[in-house]
Amino acid sequence: MIAASRLRAVDALALSSNGLRSRPTRVVLAALGIAIGIAAMIAVIGISTSSQARLAAEFDKLGTNLLTVMPGKDLAGKDAELPTTAPAAVGRLPGVTDVSSISQLKGVATYRNEYISKQKTSGLGAAVADPHLLETLSATLTAGTWLNAANAQYPTVVLGAVAADRLGVTQPGTQILIGDTLHTVVGILDPVALVPAIDALALIGAAHAHTAFEYKDSPTMIFERSDDANVDSIRTLLPAAANPENPGQVAVSRPSDALAAKYATDQAFTGLLVGVGSVALLVGGIGVANTMIISVLERRREIGLRRALGATRRHIQIQFLTEALLLSLLGGVAGVVLGIAVTVVFTAVNGWVLSIPIPVFAAAVGATVVIGAIAGLYPALRAARLPPTEALAAA
């Protein structure tokens, strides 16, 4: 018996990469299909996870333990009021770590100066703020100072970000009109992510409000923070604590839920884009199969020669299958690089944190290997089935 034909694995790999290198244009075009599919998937997943990472970071910073208590409606459907004792009662609940409130002044609007028509409120109201508000909301100031025991005695005001923008106020020290009274701006807030309603308000101190406006101490929004573990139990206790007479006329909400819901809608869109990406990948796979079939047809001469040199059918099959795998893998690697680049640019432009889960890369490479194997199988079998005499005669 003679020794069987044998093709070393290294040689098979070299053979296949040689086969690809001799047709560079076609290889690039076929690999491009796979690359675009993989890049689309990576970018979509990368952007989606980066957006989630940003949300998580935001929650980390803002906390998800903030609950808001607002007056609901009474039986007649009119706006109810919260008793003036509500903030103190909420503060006495077990587990509550922080309470503060605002009280929007009914019918009082904010204007740039006395020359503005009273109808043009720009949607900017005024509210009495508790000195503790800043800490409870994790809010920060762009400029100036917050209300304190001293300046709250006088006509001073801290503007929300939207209010400052609409009034055209950029520096503390400017005077604006609240109702009919001039107030001096002492501070400007950054946007408050958890409670955007604050942004369109002009905030003044309680002591001054008692003298300048008909202020009755009835809070319109109570903000409460507790330990994370107690949030749910406190939520059930809040209505009765805030308004013991009419617990049904209290509305409790969790601002972080609204923020999460906004991102949840983005997720549905991500699912759609992943679908589009997988279609691109499928089309890329068909491109690889097509390229390999053409390659087999063109290389009958080479196949015949290899059979004459002693290649078995299996060796021919391996050669063409490896070529399809390499081609697909090439596209996959290019796609991963492209996908990362797109994600990096996108997150950098939006100022997000870059976050792509590592298993995604493994999945991408795995997908290209599977695609290459499926796409290469039929052309490889076809090449192997070619009788050596016919392949040589075709030359």
Next chain:
Amino acid sequence: MSAIVELRDVTRTFGSPPVQALRGVSLTVEAGELVAIIGPSGSGKSTLLNILGSLDRPTSGTAIIDGENIATLSDDHLAAIRAHRLGFVFQQFHLADGRSAVDNVADGLLYQGISAQERRSRAESALTTVGLAHRFTNKPHQLSGGERQRVAIARAVVGEPSLLLADEPTGNLDSRAGAGIIDLLHQLNENGTTVIVITHDNALAEKLPRSIRVKDGRVVTDATRAEDPR
């Protein structure tokens, strides 16, 4: 002397309705011979070449190539015979365009499963044997027709085959280059390689010690010249 090729009543039929390309061919080639198989196109000589080269099996009869009856062997076994015992030279050379002479010759050993380094060093000595020691790194398009055929011959003999099959080896060459190739085949034969040349060219056949003439799928004459015809 032992027989390298032993065909007995070999027939080969193609297609439907059946066309008989070989109608009972019997011939023996001993080790160390230099033989021409000559016939016009359509005579069945290409089919005969395919069977001698174990690229095809006979429909009936026995074909023993280097001690193996190829009529009964599996496809993998036939591939193994081609890899280890046979060398092919074609009219169109069949060289890989983008690869150097040494790489082309080394491919002759690819399916024996030996290391790239050894393939290379044996390829270099085979190229030296065919007189191309100065052409190792040249690619086929940088070589003349005669040189290309020498590269192809080097690839065929690099595995030290028991039998070298040359199909119209001078068909694409001018007469001077062709004569050089015939000289080379003689030289290889003198060093112990059994050579069968398949051709339609009488002038070429007359330069070889033995001519087997094929017509209509049968052997018509089998003549051995007493003296060296060169």
